[in-house]
Amino acid sequence: MPPGAASGPPADPGAAPPAPPGDTAAPADQGTPPTPPSALRRRLPLVLAAVLALVLVGVGVAVVRPGPVGQWLGDDPDGSTVAESPEPAPVAVLAAADIGAPVPSPEGMRTVLDPLIGDAALGDRVNLAVADALTGQLLFDRGGGEGTVPASVTKLLTAVTVLTARGPGYRIPTRVVAGAEPGEVVIVGGGDATLxxxxxxxxPGAASLESLAEQVRTALGGTPPTRVVVDSSLFSGPVYGPGWDDDIPTGGYGGAITALMLDGARKDPKAGRGWAERVPEPDLTAGRAFARLLGVPAGAVRKGTAPVAPAGATGGTEPGIELGVVHSPPLIRLVDVMISESDNIVAEALARQVALARGQPASFAGAATAMAEVVPELGLPVDGLTLADGSGLSRNNLISPALLTELLALAAGPDRPELGGIFGGLPVGGWSGTLRDRYGSAPGTAAGAGVVRAKTGTLTRVHAIAGVVTTAEGRLLTFAVLTDQVPPDGMEPARVALDRIAAALATCGCP
Incomplete structure (x- = not known):
């Protein structure tokens, strides 16, 4: 547990202690002012409806992933691949929304939400937006356009921008090429944090160094390598983020971000989800593990850069010739991992994929600039937006509730089906992820169990939640509540206060 955080297991793996004065955030590139989204924009949430209606499948029922989803997940292009493993028994959560249900009125929303927002546990700054997912109509706005420290809710923005920039089927490569000297092989990190x-x-399903080592042995024709060079130069700049609290590097929720690493830089791959000890030099640790598989001593591992293959060369063992390559799971699966368990290391790796896709340096600053470029291209508001990292560990991040509610509505609509991947990992109140132990025990929260689906964010003094909820009448709403001036010892009361707001939306008729 990081110093300064409340005792007991954290409900959000993005939890962190108080921050000292941080580095200046990389300024978000505002770009050309976007066309303001219409409040009456028609967005039939087909993608989200499918997610809500088919959360779990009965035992023994085979699952076929049709159309582009099958291709994103690595199935055959014709969609013929069938998953044969049985699924767990269905659980009654997340009933499908009714597009014909009445829309709550803004007046009714104010009656219900105003008393809850005034809870002292939420501190002196509470910014909130609620919108109708179908029409985009803003139903409640209190500071909805104000940039607020979002903590791990930042990962929703990381998910949408990487799915836009790279596409859901993209797989991150890890390559090995022949080195410049005889007997030398170079392992080149591509930014796959799950290797x-x-x-x-x-x-689960990660690429393996064992497979990579076998490819290299085959390519070398039985000639054993004598040296391993680690090329992690794809990522540049500091390995720790601006605005990160002092103990993030050693606190178990963050770590050094390098282009080559194993198991999210965990020292022990068997460590549980959330907190885990991280190695200080993930790239060298991975290089030494690769060397062991090749029979190369640890003393013969060093950092360097890969040589460039000769023009037109397609085989052999000349310097720069590829000797093997493995690929990460598709990005749609990595996004699911990032959101469901609030994985900070995966988030930073994905943010750098946005930078690479947009021709920016694969650094904290480059990723922040690239992500900020994608936002207005999607027609989302950039007012109040400042980005410094992709995980939300930075206190320099600022995101408005209005941006989050519009982002969720866009992902739920039919125009950008690839963005619907963000919903697969969203925790469900009282059931999964960082909401597993919320919505039920505290008074006024039970109505959100199995109905609220949202991403949480937690830093000391910062508590946030953003997601979707179905009203009592069946209307699907998007919502975001961000607070960044909560009393330092008020973590649990603040979370309960946030949960009461989302639960009230679930019970709302609000005529």
């Missing part, structure tokens, strides 16, 4: 040393890594 494992073997079949039992932390992330």
């Amino acid at each position: 494992s040393s073997g079949a039992k890594g932390f992330y």
